[in-house]
Amino acid sequence: MKVGDVLSYAFGAIRLRKLRAGLTTLGVVIGIAAIVALLAISQGLQATITDQLQSGFATDTLIVSPGSGGRLLSGVRRGVSGSVSDFSLMVNDTQIINEIEDVSASAAVIQEAGYVNSGDRTVQAYVRGVDFALYSEIYGSTFVAGSGEIPLNPDVDAVVIGKRVSDPWKNGTTICSVGDVVEIVWTNTTVRPPENKTYAFTVVAVLKEVGGLSLTGPSDYAVYVPIGQAQSLFGTDECDRIIVKLASEDDATIEAVSEAIEAAFNGQVSVTSATAVLDIISSVFSTIELFLAGIAAISLLVAGVGIMNIMIVSLMERTREIGILKALGMKSRTVLAIFISEAVIIGLLGAIFGVGLGWLLANVAARVFTGGGFAAATGQAATTGSFVINPVMTPTVLLGAFGFGIAVSIIFAIYPAWRASKLKPVEALRYE
Amino acid sequence: MAAPVVETVELKKIYLLGKVPVNALRGVNLKVEKGDFVAILGPSGSGKSTLLNMIGALDKPTEGKVFINGVDVSTLNDNQLADLRRSIGFVFQFFNLIPRLNAIGNVELTLSIAGLDKNERRKRAEELLENVGLKERMKHKPAELSGGERQRVAIARALANNPSFLLMDEPTGNIDSKTAKEIMGLVKQLNKDEGVTIIMITHDQQLATQAKRIVKMLDGSIIKEIDQL
Numbered sequence: 001m002k003v004g005d006v007l008s009y010a011f012g013a014i015r016l017r018k019l020r021a022g023l024t025t026l027g028v029v030i031g032i033a034a035i036v037a038l039l040a041i042s043q044g045l046q047a048t049i050t051d052q053l054q055s056g057f058a059t060d061t062l063i064v065s066p067g068s069g070g071r072l073l074s075g076v077r078r079g080v081s082g083s084v085s086d087f088s089l090m091v092n093d094t095q096i097i098n099e100i101e102d103v104s105a106s107a108a109v110i111q112e113a114g115y116v117n118s119g120d121r122t123v124q125a126y127v128r129g130v131d132f133a134l135y136s137e138i139y140g141s142t143f144v145a146g147s148g149e150i151p152l153n154p155d156v157d158a159v160v161i162g163k164r165v166s167d168p169w170k171n172g173t174t175i176c177s178v179g180d181v182v183e184i185v186w187t188n189t190t191v192r193p194p195e196n197k198t199y200a201f202t203v204v205a206v207l208k209e210v211g212g213l214s215l216t217g218p219s220d221y222a223v224y225v226p227i228g229q230a231q232s233l234f235g236t237d238e239c240d241r242i243i244v245k246l247a248s249e250d251d252a253t254i255e256a257v258s259e260a261i262e263a264a265f266n267g268q269v270s271v272t273s274a275t276a277v278l279d280i281i282s283s284v285f286s287t288i289e290l291f292l293a294g295i296a297a298i299s300l301l302v303a304g305v306g307i308m309n310i311m312i313v314s315l316m317e318r319t320r321e322i323g324i325l326k327a328l329g330m331k332s333r334t335v336l337a338i339f340i341s342e343a344v345i346i347g348l349l350g351a352i353f354g355v356g357l358g359w360l361l362a363n364v365a366a367r368v369f370t371g372g373g374f375a376a377a378t379g380q381a382a383t384t385g386s387f388v389i390n391p392v393m394t395p396t397v398l399l400g401a402f403g404f405g406i407a408v409s410i411i412f413a414i415y416p417a418w419r420a421s422k423l424k425p426v427e428a429l430r431y432e
Numbered sequence: 433m434a435a436p437v438v439e440t441v442e443l444k445k446i447y448l449l450g451k452v453p454v455n456a457l458r459g460v461n462l463k464v465e466k467g468d469f470v471a472i473l474g475p476s477g478s479g480k481s482t483l484l485n486m487i488g489a490l491d492k493p494t495e496g497k498v499f500i501n502g503v504d505v506s507t508l509n510d511n512q513l514a515d516l517r518r519s520i521g522f523v524f525q526f527f528n529l530i531p532r533l534n535a536i537g538n539v540e541l542t543l544s545i546a547g548l549d550k551n552e553r554r555k556r557a558e559e560l561l562e563n564v565g566l567k568e569r570m571k572h573k574p575a576e577l578s579g580g581e582r583q584r585v586a587i588a589r590a591l592a593n594n595p596s597f598l599l600m601d602e603p604t605g606n607i608d609s610k611t612a613k614e615i616m617g618l619v620k621q622l623n624k625d626e627g628v629t630i631i632m633i634t635h636d637q638q639l640a641t642q643a644k645r646i647v648k649m650l651d652g653s654i655i656k657e658i659d660q661l
Contacts, residue, residue, distance in 0.1 A: 001544055001545050001547060002544070002547060002549070005544040009541075009544075012532060012533075013532075016532050320528070321530060323528075324528045324529075324530065325541075325545070326490075326514070326517070327488070327490060327517060327522050327528075328517070328518070328522070328541065328542050328545050328589075329514050329515065329516075329517040329518030329542075329545050329546065329593070330514060330545045331510070331511050331514040331515075332510055332511075332514070333511075334545070424490075424491070425490045425491075425517075426485045426490040426491040429490070429524075429528070
């Protein structure tokens with residue numbers, strides 16, 4: 001019997017039992033849709049996070065922060081997590097770091113949370129003390145003025161502000177721009193009772209929009225003051241972290257410099273590299289994806305059991321038909337092929353609709369997630385939110401879902417198909 | 433001289449009915465030559481259906497041999513048996529048509545099992561159905577056909593692959609007497625005009641007299657052979 005005839009015979013048999021075949025197919029559709037949707041969202045999330053990290057995290061930089069607890073994303077405030085040691089990183093520790101081979105520059109960052117007052121408007125912002133010259137050397141692509149100019153030898157009252165501090169609602173309504181005098185308010189919590197300190201600064205530049213989460217690099221939500229000024233305002237020489245620019249971004253250099261810095265501070269600092277963070281994120285996501293795919297695969301296995309069930313019922317109902325086919329001279333392997341074909345057709349239909357449905361679900365879920373998360377908090381529409389997940393459909397996911405769907409269908413059809421092919425014609429014909 | 437179309441030698445079949453062995457065939461020797469029309473006559477339990485299953489290569493004997501066109505059936509493997517069955521035209525008492533296929537589809541199915549392509553088999557199936565007088569009913573499904581019409585479809589299907597013989601099991605057992613006469617007329621005509629070899633199994637004395645030769649069976653043995661010519 002020709003392949004086309006086998007397929008059309010199998011298709012005819014499925015069409016006869018539309019509802020039953022439809023429900024079985026639905027099982028496969030759900031299983032595959034679950035796999036596709038979960039993987040597409042998770043890969044989209046990974047892409048978004050990686051993207052946002054990279055945009056604020058140059059790959060040729062290291063972050064040195066105090067504490068040995070392996071704080072990956074160096075804490076926004078000292079002591080927020082893990083072990084608090086007596087060790088403090090000082091602004092002039094950059095001198096130690098600069099002596100290490102392959103370090104091309106380093107810049108200390110002092111950071112406190114505060115407010116920016118401009119007229120009657122108030123915006124929350126990180127107040128960061130940095131050396132403008134060094135910082136713009138290290139973050140040449142992100143610490144860039146959108147308007148005004150970043151002075152290399154700034155006046156003591158100069159401030160560079162992030163895009164979102166100037167334009168907090170993303171609609172062009174700026175609360176301050178270049179030339180304005182703004183008040184920076186910082187609450188000193190080291191004294192009792194805590195006291196607010198207010199200083200006047202002149203805006204010299206507004207940064208270009210950085211985008212992303214900017215966990216360590218220049219941020220849209222920060223204001224930058226000269227580091228000497230920050231030291232005197234905050235009354236400290238301790239810094240939050242030191243950013244190190246490397247001569248090269250190859251893994252060996254990153255590794256060697258990281259170790260040298262840790263050694264120079266007797267292991268009391270942790271050194272974080274962009275590549276290390278991205279590696280860890282990607283390995284975390286691999287685990288999550290494996291886990292999600294595993295859960296979804298279970299539903300596909302259930303669908304496989306459904307296929308086996310319908311095939312066995314079908315085998316019982318069609319015993320006599322199989323007897324007739326054999327009496328007409330059909331070979332056992334053709335009977336086997338017909339039954340397997342029925343499963344493949346169900347698996348294929350299930351895979352096609354499953355991939356479509358999964359993709360749809362992933363997009364709907366991404367929208368709901370994006371819309372209900374950041375956007376709701378900031379009152380922005382989903383599309384303008386800073387955290388948008390675009391589900392990702394890789395060829396691997398697509399082919400994998402297809403292959404897995406069809407493979408499950410075939411595997412669960414083998415037993416019933418084999419039984420069908422082994423039926424003895426004389427017994428099958430006698431079957432009522 | 434060519435080998436007989438069918439020959440059985442000391443054919444024995446013992447099967448278990450529950451735990452009781454039943455001697456369905458006790459050494460049957462039968463020879464059917466080309467162009468013959470043999471009726472195997474016997475009451476139920478005489479072993480005629482078991483004999484049909486052996487001759488049709490649907491079942492294996494316990495002892496003895498079946499030769500079809502000189503080939504020892506017991507030497508054939510599963511695939512060769514399937515090929516052999518294609519040279520046998522089965523006509524069953526309960527028609528055994530595939531319900532979801534229409535008349536022409538049922539005939540075409542046999543041809544597609546034999547590997548004919550679509551155009552060839554469509555043409556051949558139309559011819560066959562026309563020959564059995566079903567030109568106008570080709571697109572009807574078995575459920576929409578009368579018993580006589582269904583049996584005609586079955587006969588057309590049996591003839592599709594130019595079989596070396598037709599093997600009929602109570603071909604009129606499930607249809608009214610008037611239609612039965614017509615069917616028998618068709619069968620006799622096939623035998624007479626086209627030289628189709630026919631082996632027919634029946635318990636109906638009247639029907640058996642239509643054949644050229646009657647083989648009477650009882651309790652798993654042939655008890656009498658009557659040549660009607």
